[in-house]
Amino acid sequence: MRLLKILPEDKRRLKVMFLAKHALADGTPDPQDGNHAVYHVEMRETLRGIGLHVEARNDFDALFTPTGADFVVTLLNRAGFLNSEMLAPLLLTREGTPFLGASPIIRGLGDDKHLMKTVARQRGVAVTEWNVHRRGALSPPAEPHFAWERLVVKPNASSASWGVGIFDQWDTAAAHIADLHAQGHDAIAEPFFGTGDVVLPVVGGDGPVLLPAMRFAMPGAGDNFRSYEEKRALVDAPRERLEAITDELLVDRMRADVMRLLPELWPFDYGRFEFRHDAQSGTLRFMEVNLSCNLWSKKTVSGAARLLGVSHAELVETIVAHSMLRQGVIAAVERV
Incomplete structure (x- = not known):
């Protein structure tokens, strides 16, 4: 980098x-x-x-x-x-x-999980099936048309796992959709899939820079689900462990999918592309993109940059310099 x-x-x-x-x-x-x-x-x-x-x-x-x-x-x-x-x-x-960050319309696209899944499918990127449940839709939420054993229901535009529920009965899933609607949110429902999240961060430098792919390992959690409270350290719980992905074939597939999606979103300054991966079958499914994601030194983007020998301060300056340069705030940068 x-x-x-x-x-x-x-x-x-x-x-x-x-x-x-x-x-x-x-x-x-x-x-x-x-x-x-x-x-x-x-x-x-x-x-x-x-x-x-x-x-x-x-x-x-x-x-x-x-x-x-x-x-x-x-x-x-x-x-x-x-x-x-x-x-x-x-x-x-x-x-x-x-x-x-990115333009307002690109931020809106990236934060709408339903729209990004639609874009991904159009771009030839594999996704799990899903239903979107908009507030005020023409018909009330109906049981999904796809097969499922456990159903993930979450706000269609949220971050850090806020509002996520996992259900094995439609009536409780539908109640959660109704609760999200009552709080002012659209909802999205998809079958629970895979054994964990895998993430590929992208930052701006000399064009898009694809950082090392990472995975979260959650001690004691068989489904690797991390709640909002756990991500924000609001409860006493085991901390997730951020690991580099060493499976080169998996990394190549993630990078190929990201390259298919980039033309729909670029230019932006930083973000992460998130997938669900099933370790047993090797199946990979795009989940969502998080533009202007968490840049804390203890989170994914900075952790991936450290694998390349890049400090947090160097990462932040590179991202900011890229943004200033592409928008004409500065005319030149020093490249190291």
Whole structure:
């Protein structure tokens, strides 16, 4: 992986806004968001550590008047309302201020699990069967047309396993769909498949950079399911272990699928492509894409970069430099 560095003269002149829910926090875990608060503070200090002048803000009010910023690093993705990940990109596009991530419409596509499965199937990428259950649909949720023994029901646009339920009876699955609708969410249902998640991170550098493929190993969990509370360290539970995938054939298949999907999503600055894999049969199925995913040093993208000898700070600077360069904020970078 070739690293990108922002030139010293650009670091001196650029005004960068860092927008995140916990951007003004002290790094203490939050009672509701857990280690996400730690992540936001780490990102703020990493940006400052690479030499950028950073103003930290923690709400959308900062975007309703001119920001005065040359570039915005926005992590204000889950802001308490549906499709909130699109609001900062929309407001910044309205103002004409470049920002980290991807365009609003691409963010919306990536966060809609049903639409991304539709795109994947059109691109020749294997997916599990699924039903989408929109709020206000023409007909009430019906039992799936596909065969299933256990049914996974989750919000159609969510992250970190929030709202995910696994059911072996349709009546309880339907009740969960109704509950998600009552909370303002569309729902998606798919058969439980495979023995674990496998992930391929992609970041911007000199074009798309496909990082090493990774898998999660969850001690004591036969289905490798990690709840929202576990991912955010809100409960006392075994921690997942992030491992590099050494099966070269599996990695090649994942990379081939990602390359089929990239033309629908590029340009973006960072994300991860997630699949379900069945170790017994070798079957691989695309699950979802998470653009502008978690960049905490303890999570997937940074862990994959470390396998290449890239530090967290080097990774963040490369991603930010790529974003600034593609949007004309800077005219050149140093390549290492």
